[in-house]
Amino acid sequence: MKGMADLLRSGATMLSRSCPECGTPLFQLKSGDIVCAKCQRRVVIVPEGEEATAEAGVRLESLETVIIEKLVKLGQTMSRESDPEALKSLSELMDSLLGNLERLRASRTA
Numbered sequence: 889m890k891g892m893a894d895l896l897r898s899g900a901t902m903l904s905r906s907c908p909e910c911g912t913p914l915f916q917l918k919s920g921d922i923v924c925a926k927c928q929r930r931v932v933i934v935p936e937g938e939e940a941t942a943e944a945g946v947r948l949e950s951l952e953t954v955i956i957e958k959l960v961k962l963g964q965t966m967s968r969e970s971d972p973e974a975l976k977s978l979s980e981l982m983d984s985l986l987g988n989l990e991r992l993r994a995s996r997t998a
């Protein structure tokens with residue numbers, strides 16, 4: 889671990905974020921690691937990780953909406969269908985969609 893001037897010379901860039909411990913501006917090394925020159929340690933920026941998690945949650949929710957919409961449409965199709973073979977394949981499709989929905993919900997609460 890080096891001092892601030894050495895960090896800049898080595899190609900590290902100063903970030904707009906500051907160290908949660910001492911308030912000194914943080915540096916990002918060429919390797920991608922974020923360090924505090926004063927504390928002489930690596931810093932993990934937590935808020936970015938939290939944002940990424942929240943974003944993934946939103947995507948899973950929209951996927952869930954898509955599956956539910958398909959299930960509703962499938963239900964409407966089934967109610968009009970009288971051919972046993974067609975009903976069988978429709979119900980298999982519904983079964984697999986319900987399985988997807990279940991797994992999706994389980995992964996969200998996990």
Ligand SMILES: [Zn+2]
Binds near residue numbers: 907926928
């Ligand atoms: Zn620090």
